[in-house]
Amino acid sequence: MKIDGLxxxxxxxxxxxxxxxVTVPTMPDPVMVPAAGSEDLxxxxxxxxxxxxxxxxxxDVEDLNGQYLLVCNEGPGDxxxxxxxxxxxxxxxxxxxxxxxxxxxxxxxxxALYLLACHLANNPDAQRGVVLATQxxxxxxxxxxxxxxxxxxxxxAALLERGGAxxxxxxxxxxxxxxxxxxxxxxxGGWAVPMTEDPCRNGRFVYRVHNERAARFVRAVTxxxxxxxxxxxxxxxxxxxxxxxxxxxxxxxxDIAEGFARRFPIGRHRxxxxxLGHAWLCSAGIMFALARLLQEMSVPHLEPTLHGxxxxxxxxxxxxxxxxxxxxxx
Amino acid sequence: MTIQHELxxxxxxxxxxxxxxxxxxxxxxxxxxxxxxxxxxxxxLDPEKPGLKQYLGCxxxxxxxxxxxxxxxxxxAARDALREAGIAPVEVDVVISNNITSDYxxxxxxxxxxxxxxADATTFDIYAGCNSTGLAHQAALDxxxxxxxxxxxxxxxxxxxxxxTFPQFIGDGACAWVLQRGCSQLVTQxxxxxxxxxxxxxxxxxxxxxxxxxxxxxxxxxxQDNVEFxxxxxxxxxxxxxxxxxxxxxxxxxxLSGQDPTSFDQLFIVHQQRGFNAKIVQRLGLxxxxxxxxxxxxxGHISGFDVMIDLKRSIAEGRIxxxxxxxxxxxxxxxLFCFSLVY
Numbered sequence: 001m002k003i004d005g006l007x008x009x010x011x012x013x014x015x016x017x018x019x020x021x022v023t024v025p026t027m028p029d030p031v032m033v034p035a036a037g038s039e040d041l042x043x044x045x046x047x048x049x050x051x052x053x054x055x056x057x058x059x060d061v062e063d064l065n066g067q068y069l070l071v072c073n074e075g076p077g078d079x080x081x082x083x084x085x086x087x088x089x090x091x092x093x094x095x096x097x098x099x100x101x102x103x104x105x106x107x108x109x110x111x112a113l114y115l116l117a118c119h120l121a122n123n124p125d126a127q128r129g130v131v132l133a134t135q136x137x138x139x140x141x142x143x144x145x146x147x148x149x150x151x152x153x154x155x156x157a158a159l160l161e162r163g164g165a166x167x168x169x170x171x172x173x174x175x176x177x178x179x180x181x182x183x184x185x186x187x188x189g190g191w192a193v194p195m196t197e198d199p200c201r202n203g204r205f206v207y208r209v210h211n212e213r214a215a216r217f218v219r220a221v222t223x224x225x226x227x228x229x230x231x232x233x234x235x236x237x238x239x240x241x242x243x244x245x246x247x248x249x250x251x252x253x254x255d256i257a258e259g260f261a262r263r264f265p266i267g268r269h270r271x272x273x274x275x276l277g278h279a280w281l282c283s284a285g286i287m288f289a290l291a292r293l294l295q296e297m298s299v300p301h302l303e304p305t306l307h308g309x310x311x312x313x314x315x316x317x318x319x320x321x322x323x324x325x326x327x328x329x330x
Numbered sequence: 331m332t333i334q335h336e337l338x339x340x341x342x343x344x345x346x347x348x349x350x351x352x353x354x355x356x357x358x359x360x361x362x363x364x365x366x367x368x369x370x371x372x373x374x375l376d377p378e379k380p381g382l383k384q385y386l387g388c389x390x391x392x393x394x395x396x397x398x399x400x401x402x403x404x405x406x407a408a409r410d411a412l413r414e415a416g417i418a419p420v421e422v423d424v425v426i427s428n429n430i431t432s433d434y435x436x437x438x439x440x441x442x443x444x445x446x447x448x449a450d451a452t453t454f455d456i457y458a459g460c461n462s463t464g465l466a467h468q469a470a471l472d473x474x475x476x477x478x479x480x481x482x483x484x485x486x487x488x489x490x491x492x493x494x495t496f497p498q499f500i501g502d503g504a505c506a507w508v509l510q511r512g513c514s515q516l517v518t519q520x521x522x523x524x525x526x527x528x529x530x531x532x533x534x535x536x537x538x539x540x541x542x543x544x545x546x547x548x549x550x551x552x553x554q555d556n557v558e559f560x561x562x563x564x565x566x567x568x569x570x571x572x573x574x575x576x577x578x579x580x581x582x583x584x585x586l587s588g589q590d591p592t593s594f595d596q597l598f599i600v601h602q603q604r605g606f607n608a609k610i611v612q613r614l615g616l617x618x619x620x621x622x623x624x625x626x627x628x629x630g631h632i633s634g635f636d637v638m639i640d641l642k643r644s645i646a647e648g649r650i651x652x653x654x655x656x657x658x659x660x661x662x663x664x665x666l667f668c669f670s671l672v673y
Contacts, residue, residue, distance in 0.1 A: 001477040042539055073457045074436065079538040081430060081553065083458065083663055086525065096526045100465045101457040103429055103436050111454065115469065121476035139542035176453040178425075181441025189435035191399050191490050195553040200536075200543040207436060232479075321441070322453075 002171050002236040003117050007164035008328070009128065010056025011291035012157040014048040016040045022143065022150035026254060033144060033152030033279035036136050042077045043084065045155035046134035047091045053130060053159040057166070064094045068119055068129030072108045072283035073101040075140050075207060080189075088132065098126070104176070105320020106146065106184055106207075107250065109133055109158065109283040113326060114172040116160055128161040133283035142208045146184065147215055147319050149252035152279025156287035167294060167312070167330040171236035175229050180218055180321030183211045215319045222317045223259040229323045230264070230315060237311075237327035241265045245310040248272045248293060250286040251317065260315075286316050294330065306330050349474040350513035351671075352417060354642040355410025355506040357403045357488075358392040358629070365391045365499040365630060373494070386498060387604020387623065391630040393492045394502035400488035401433045401442050403504035408443055408486040411506040419447035422508075423480040424473055428462035428487045429455040443486050451484070460600055460662025462487055463505075463634030464523065467658075467669060470509045471518055481511045489633035491554060498603050499630035505638045515652075516641075521669040522583040528664040529567040532559035573606070577613040579668035580659055589670065595654035596644060597621045598637040600661055601629065610659070622649065634660045645673070 020035035036045070050069075054061060071085045078087070085099030098119065104111055112131040120126055134155035137144050144151040160169065188205040189195045199205065209215050218225075234240065247266050251257055252275045261271055274289040281288060293312065306312070307330075314326045363369070365388055366377045377383060394403070404427060412419060427440035432455070440453035456462045456469070470483040485507050492502035534557050537543055549556050568575075576599075584591045597620045599607050604626045611621050625640045632639070637658045644650050650673055660667040 001479065036539075076538045078540045080534050081557075082533075082538075083665075086527075086664070090527050094527075096524065098523055099525055103438065103455045103457055104453070105438065108454070111452075115454075115473075118469075118472040118476035122472040136539045139539060174452050176438075176441060176444065176451065178438075178441035178444030178446075178449070178451070178453055181438035181445060181453075185437040186435040189553065190429075190433050190437060191431065192433050195537070196551070197547065197549050201545055201547050203545075205537065205543055320438070 001114065001117065001173065003169045005162055006117055006120060006160050006169045007166040008169065009059065009159040009161040009164050009166050010053040011287050011294065012049040012052030012054070012056065012159070013154065013288055013291055014045045014052065015154045020144065022145065024145065024148060024150050026148050027277060031150035031277065031279065033150050034154050036138065036153040040136070040153065042075070042134040042136045042155070043087050043091060045136070046084070046088045046132055046157070049134070049155040049157040050088060050092060050130055050132060053157040057159050057161065059159070061092050061094060063128065064089070064092065064097060064130070067097055067126050068116055069097055069099040070112045070116055070129065070131050071099070071101040072112055072131070072133040073103045074106055074133070074282045075135050075137055077134070084134070085132065105318055105322045106282045107286065107316045107318040107320065108322065109286050110172065110314060110316040110324035110326050111174045111322065112283070113158065113160065113169065114174055114324065117169065117172060120160070120162060128159060131158045131160070131287070133287065135281050135284050140206050142206050146207065146280065147209050147252070149275070149280030152281050154281050154284055154288070156281070156284040156291070158287050158290070167328045170327040170329055171233045172324065172326045173229050173232035173236065174322070174324040177225070177321040180214050183215050183218065183319050183321065184209055209319065218319050218321050219253060219256065223256060223263050226315060226317050226323050226325070230313065230325045233325040233327050234313070239311055239327060243311050244313050245306055246270050246272060246293065247313045247315065248286065248289050249315050250275045250289055252280045286314065290314060348514065348517045349471060349509050349511050351516035352508045352510040352513040353411045353413070353415025354638055355407040355412070355414060356503070356639050356642055357406035357410065358503040359394045359398050361393050361395050362390050363393055364389065369493060369499050385603050385605035387626050388499045388630045390628040391492065391499045391501040392503055394490055398502065399433050400431055400490045400504070401439050403502070404439060404486040404488035404506065405443055405446050407504040407506035408447060408484060411484065411508050412447070415508045415510065417482060417508055417510065419449040421482050422447065422449040422451045422484045424470070424483045425449060425451045425453045426466045426469060426483065426485045427455045428466065429457055430459055431490045440486070449484070458663060460634035461660065461665040461667070463637065464660040464665065464667030468521060468523060468667065474509060474511055483509045485509070487633060487635050494554065498601065501630040501632045503632045505635035507638055516671050516673055519670045519672060520583060520587040521667065522579050522586065524579050524666040529563060531563050531568060532557045573609045573613050576659070576661055576666065577610050579666045580614060580657055583668040583670060587670070591616060593655055594620065594657050596650050597657045597659060598640045599659045600634050601626045601631040601636040634662050
């Protein structure tokens, strides 16, 4: 989908100051991940990230009244079965707004930008929206592991605005493969395994990979499957590979990063893989990567070197069999 | 507050074609219970209390059989919707489902449905309760309006919380509807969404990050049996304003879009107690006959998609005619929607 008139006002972040070591088979050393302290609850982290995004954009909390807040729903919030977006808006002191949580898998921030762009395109009264993801995995994961990923805690919020001087969103495309719907989920809490005392006491209320065979298959084909999504986004944006100055690929899997570098005509130095060897923050991760990229863009000796008019391709893919690609002009 | 006016031609030029509901599908379990025998006792309802039976107005509720999973019910409804619409699954571009009461938590029911149908579609699940109907319909409309590559969106929702009595008899079932670009029936003309700070009346204490489950966690029943709900807060903070609150989206929509409330031919409201729904209509200054209160009798409340089930039923029974102006009033978890459509 081609997008007109939307810019990234800011990407707010919150990272806890504590660390935890997670052993991942594909990594030679334990991965150090940010770990929430007792005061770092999901909503509090999220609220801080939203405030940070607003600050970067020179906006006040009141500027979210009547606007959008979309939440990428992966880990539980402070309490179960709550609408996280509404909880965060209440904590911020925002009144009426449009907010919902959605699940696509474990890496859906780019798709959330797509949804937000659709809402803003059809609502002339709204000026901006936030894509929010907050992660807290100490109690709801298997030893902070999810496939190849070492799960870290934190929150990120991307503020998209109509007009503005920030990086311009040019196009987003997305796809899913429904046959792989059962790779990652929480076993307990639905119809199949009701949330009763026994499974909850026995550590089964965790978000984890359930279909290992499907996960291996998706891992093997995910780069190839990303091809069409990337092509559509670039086509809608009207750019070719020769115009792509940097690619942000959020993956925790070395093979995927290597496969991507082999398949697509982009120099290795222009491929940014923040999740590799570092903490995986699910949907928050790619927003962290974007924030860092934009922060470093003015530092000339760091590669890739970005300047005004540079094009950045942002790709999310994971073992949940959903792909999304966005083209931005910074 | 925002309101969506009639889609304005020229905003995204040729992409802004109308998108109507081409088909609605329903799955209700065949198993039916008398709620006064089966559900009322557990809910502490005294059937002998004068006027209570009439106020609730429900005599039969569908409850899931052992084999009725949320996904199987949603799939059945989806097939029904596509069949009614005359649309092949391969034409579906996006599937939207809900997943608070799905087969598993954080599970991609939308992906399951797309795969089972043979649809090559982008999928996602909205994490919400009764309000998922409003959120999904709104998302579908916005996606169709903004993305010219999307022509057909399938919304397939299910609820499997039946057997409760809070504060109306709750049943199980699923509903699906297909929105298609260029379809001229049941076109949404305008809609309003109200999501505002509301009193927090209930919380499930354990299981989230604040109080995670441990090896010594102890509770009876399932999660819905353990929500700490303040009846006192409900009576004090919400009950006095609830009728007005539920009526407000319709009134605001009419005011902001310049529509006369009396110009509507039918109003479909999420099922509460029959008496409560009648109060909403009365509050709106409309005759009771504008909303099919009798639909509560043999369904109770399943989810926000009660309105879509009633709509389908009303079409089938000839209660509405082509050209009729309709409104859907959806609310849940403190969020409210009103959609105005033309059949």
